Structure formats: structure tokens, C-alpha cells
Amino acid sequence: MNSQSPCPSISYNLNCRMVYESAALERLCQVVRIRGFRVARMAVESAGDQLDIQLTLEGTRPIEMLKAQLEKLHTVAEVTLSREPAGFSERATLASG
Template identity: 70%
Template sequence: MTPQTDISMPSYTLNCRMSQEAAALERLCQVVRIRGFRIARMAVESAGEHIDIALTLEGTRPIAMLQSQLEKLHTVVEVGLSQASGVRARLA
């Protein structure tokens, strides 16, 4: 049996609007992963020619870096941080 350690994992909610394009959502997920975040929840809604995405992310890296990288994707119309909080996670 191994001891469990409590650590704090920051949680962020990003709202993203993208143009509807074949691989747009895949590119978004790839950037999130490469920048060191884990997608805890994702809600996607089609809105005409756009896709509205609400992402709940966990990670210890600065969220501003991720926002900056997402804004560089040619399919991204806008990215906004709507919430940031701490989440307690248990590691074995």
C-alpha cells in the first residue's frame, strides 16, 4: 500500500469560438495537450458558421500562455478565460 498525497491542481474554464473547419477541434485539443493541460470537461455547440467550445482544463502552467497559443490558430475567432480555481486532487 502506498501513501496518498494531496496536491493542488489549478482548474480553468476557457470559452473559445472557432470557425467550423474539418480539423479545427483536433488542432485545439492538440495545442491544449502540448501546452501541458488536461481537458477535464468539454462542451461543444454548433452556432451557424462557428463552433462554441467551453473547456474546463487542469494544469500547473500559466493559462495566459495557452490562451496566446490558441489565439494563433487560424480557425480561432476568440478565446476568453471565464473562471480559474484550485482543485484538490489525490495521487497514489
């Protein structure tokens, strides 16, 4: 048996702005999953034809790799990393539970 524990996950806060399109969120979640990250928290706000998405992700891989892949999606306008805890809006938090 292997007594070593796996590498601890690191938590990242990522903000993404994308053009609303059918299946846009599914594509974003698929890229996150394929790149080895787990969504710990997600808040989505719709503003006209845009989606503002705040993600708290956990993973052991470099977050810059995920950021680069998300920026390649044709519906993504901007991806930013936040060093401080994600500032989820009160409205988005209330809507989720």
C-alpha cells in the first residue's frame, strides 16, 4: 500500500466574462474538468448578452494553464485571477440557497 497522501489541492478564484450562448456554461465547465480542477463554488450573473461567472476552483495543476485554455473559447471575453477570496455578490449567494 502507498502511505503517501496525494498533493493537497490549492484553491483559486477565477472571474470569467463570456458572451451568452446556448451551452456556453457547459463548455466552460468541461474545460475546467478536463484540465483537472474541481468547482468548489460558482456564481453566475446574466447582464444582457453577457455572463459574469465567479469560480472558486480546487486543483493541483498550474492555474495559468486553465486560464489560457478558457481564453481560447470563442465565447470568452475575459478571464482574470483573483488573489483574494472571491467576492460573490449577495444576490448570487441568495439565489443559490
